[in-house]
Structures are given as structure tokens and as C-alpha cells.
Amino acid sequence: MKYTYTEQKDTRSGFGAGLAELADKNPNVVALCADLIGSLKMEKFIEKAPERFFQIGIAEANMMGIAAGLTINGKIPFTGTFANFSTSRVYDQIRQSIAYSNKNVKICASHAGLTLGEDGATHQVLEDIGMMKMLPGMTVINTCDYNQTKAATLAIADFEGPVYLRFGRPVVPVFIPEDMPFVIGKGIMLQEGTDVTIVATGHLVWESLLAADALEKEGISCEVINIHTIKPLDEEIILKSVEKTGRIVTAEEHNYIGGLGESVAGMLSRKRPTIQEFVAVNDTFGESATPAELMKKYGIDSDAVQAAVKRIMKR
Numbered sequence: 001m002k003y004t005y006t007e008q009k010d011t012r013s014g015f016g017a018g019l020a021e022l023a024d025k026n027p028n029v030v031a032l033c034a035d036l037i038g039s040l041k042m043e044k045f046i047e048k049a050p051e052r053f054f055q056i057g058i059a060e061a062n063m064m065g066i067a068a069g070l071t072i073n074g075k076i077p078f079t080g081t082f083a084n085f086s087t088s089r090v091y092d093q094i095r096q097s098i099a100y101s102n103k104n105v106k107i108c109a110s111h112a113g114l115t116l117g118e119d120g121a122t123h124q125v126l127e128d129i130g131m132m133k134m135l136p137g138m139t140v141i142n143t144c145d146y147n148q149t150k151a152a153t154l155a156i157a158d159f160e161g162p163v164y165l166r167f168g169r170p171v172v173p174v175f176i177p178e179d180m181p182f183v184i185g186k187g188i189m190l191q192e193g194t195d196v197t198i199v200a201t202g203h204l205v206w207e208s209l210l211a212a213d214a215l216e217k218e219g220i221s222c223e224v225i226n227i228h229t230i231k232p233l234d235e236e237i238i239l240k241s242v243e244k245t246g247r248i249v250t251a252e253e254h255n256y257i258g259g260l261g262e263s264v265a266g267m268l269s270r271k272r273p274t275i276q277e278f279v280a281v282n283d284t285f286g287e288s289a290t291p292a293e294l295m296k297k298y299g300i301d302s303d304a305v306q307a308a309v310k311r312i313m314k315r
Contacts, residue, residue: 086108087125116291131258233264246274248312
């Protein structure tokens with residue numbers, strides 16, 4: 001495999017590292033948290049710039065309103081809480097106070113998806129990508145490892161407009177090179193292939209690379225693309241790939257309704273109809289278990305990606 005790893009880290013720590021760097025680089029960056037400083041790894045930012053940190057407490061809707069207000073005088077607010085509380089709990093505030101008026105707020109959401117693990121279904125948001133991508137003007141980013149999350153955190157500070165940045169709790173392989181540029185809206189070709197295109201996001205990028213490696217041993221050549229920005233979608237890289245392979249598998253840690261797969265399917269239906277298989281949660285809530293157990297049970301691990309590729313090869 002072209003991409004290997006020597007360590008594992010949680011993607012939320014990549015966010016914390018990027019935010020701490022922004023404390024030094026950009027005096028307009030401010031941080032807000034809803035009583036989850038440790039979970040969002042915001043301690044180093046607070047150490048460097050305590051006067052630019054606001055502890056809002058368990059009042060997420062209030063946090064979004066304050067963040068919107070801070071943009072009026074040129075501040076760049078980064079809000080931090082769990083993905084469930086960053087979206088469904090505060091959707092009206094985001095729609096009315098941030099998206100509608102195109103406020104420069106960075107909504108940074110940790111503990112997304114099933115891999116939140118033992119906290120269970122009430123915290124395992126699987127519909128957040130769909131909710132956020134439907135908001136006009138909202139950029140939606142879902143990163144795959146520590147390095148990419150840090151790079152994305154730095155990139156969105158220089159990007160004008162509201163952003164939803166989604167990352168996770170568990171430790172996962174760090175395989176994206178530290179110096180790889182993060183370009184909002186541009187997918188990354190990780191591995192070229194000829195038989196099937198695998199388009200993955202978030203934690204499913206590594207799982208897709210594992211699947212492609214296993215499938216290569218069986219004579220199936222997979223092209224693997226990392227779509228870290230779900231909105232705006234990099235249509236060019238996907239269309240170019242399916243022109244070659246004629247088949248596509250999408251892989252994500254999200255409900256298949258409203259996620260990356262749906263965005264890809266909609267785009268392809270308009271521009272190049274292509275057979276597609278979805279690796280995603282099948283319209284259900286999660287439960288309490290380890291991340292690995294949940295990924296296996298709900299069909300979003302490397303084995304599930306392999307199975308989807310084999311199904312589409314028979315179609």
C-alpha cells in the first residue's frame with residue numbers, strides 16, 4: 001500500500017493543534033466552547049490566548065448567537081462542542097443567525113458518527129452532514145486523520161464564510177503527509193485504479209485504502225479518492241475517475257440518506273449516470289459499543305467496502 005502509518009491519533013487532537021497554532025498566527029481568531037474544553041482539545045489555545053476564549057457553558061444555542069455577533073467586528077469565531085450539539089440542537093440558530101446572513105463562523109464538531117462509541121445513540125449523530133449541506137452557503141468538511149484535521153483547521157481560518165468542520169473521537173491511523181496542502185473543495189487522489197472508483201470521507205478513507213489493498217490481491221483495481229470537502233463537492237475529480245472505471249462506491253460514517261453518497265449520486269445523475277453502491281449506515285440509530293464493533297455491525301468498515309466493490313463488479 002502506498003499510504004502507511006507509524007502512529008495513531010484522534011482527529012479532534014488535530015483540531016486542537018491547529019487551533020493552538022492559530023492563536024499565534026491570527027489575532028482575529030477567537031474560540032468558544034460549550035463546557036467541553038478537554039473533549040475538543042482547546043486547552044493549548046486557552047493557554048496562549050486566554051483573552052480570546054469564551055466558555056459559554058451548556059448553552060449551545062447561545063454560543064452560536066454569540067459567535068455570529070463576534071463576526072460583526074471582524075473576529076473569526078471557532079465554536080466547539082460535540083457534532084450532535086453543534087447541529088441538531090442548534091439548527092435554527094445556525095440557519096437564522098449564521099447561514100442566512102453568511103456570517104464567518106467556523107462550527108467545529110467533534111465526536112461525530114458511530115465511532116463516538118460507548119456514549120450511545122443519543123450522542124452518535126449520523127445526519128449532521130445532510131443537515132449542514134442543505135444550508136445555502138455552508139461549506140462542509142469531514143477530515144480523515146490528525147494531519148488533515150490540523151490542516152483543515154488552519155485553512156478555514158483564511159476562508160471567508162460559514163464552515164462546518166466535522167471530526168471524531170477515536171484514535172485512527174495518521175497517514176496523510178503532514179505537508180500535504182489542504183485545499184477546500186478539492187478532493188485528493190490517493191490511489192489510481194481501473195476497475196472501480198471508491199470515494200470516501202472521514203474515517204472511511206483509511207478503511208477504503210485497506211479494502212483496496214485487499215482487493216488488489218484478488219485482481220480488482222480500485223481508484224481511491226479522499227473527498228474531505230463534501231460541499232462544495234469536487235465534481236471534476238469524481239467525473240474524471242468514473243469516466244475511466246464506470247463504477248463507483250461511496251463510503252462514509254453517516255446515514256446513507258443525506259450524506260456524501262447522496263451528493264455524489266445526485267451529481268452523477270445530472271452529469272454522467274453511473275452505477276453506485278453505498279457504504280453507509282442504513283437509516284438507523286446507533287447503540288453503545290466500541291467503535292470497531294459498531295463499524296462492523298453497521299457495515300462501515302473495510303470488509304463492508306470490499307463487499308460493496310464485489311457487488312458492483314457483478315452488476
